[in-house]
Amino acid sequence: MNLAYAYPLSRFEPAAMVDLNDKPTRERLSGSALKGFFKLADAWKLRDEEACNLLGGLSSSAFYEWKKKPDRVLEVDRITRISYLLGIYKALHILYGDELADQWVGMPNRNIIFKGRTPLDYMQEGGLLAMQTVRQLLDARRGGV
DSSP states (O other), X not given: OOOOOOOOOOSXXXXXXXXXXXXXXXXXXXXXXXXXXXXXXXXXXXXXXXXXXXTTSOOHHHHHHHHHOOOSOOOHHHHHHHHHHHHHHXXXXXXXXXXXXXXXXXXXXXXXXXXXXXXXXXXXXXXXXXXXXXXXXXXXXXXXX
16 A cells, blocks of 8 residues: 655745755855855954854964855855855844844843853854854744744
């Protein structure tokens, strides 16, 4: 007996999965990811040390080189980090006005996740998984949760 479940038709179609292990895909995404990150860093008024930390412990010399020449191929980890951060940036701008959205990461937060620390401190200490958690929190708030 063949049991095939049929789901009702929907206008929703999930986005195609991006394979970041594919070097041509990373080549295509890296330049715009870095440009977006540098704009985010300016908007959030990140110190260079904070920006390097969010990028996974990038050295200062590499960071300055990347700022001068953003056309390079990033590793999977760095593209993933930037993707989470840009998603956080976008969610904040949907939830709050521009001024508060850009200040939010640097403000102490009473949410149980942050324990009175700033979201920026939380993400710097917790790395990629903390960025994922912040992104999920903001996406849930956008969804009304």
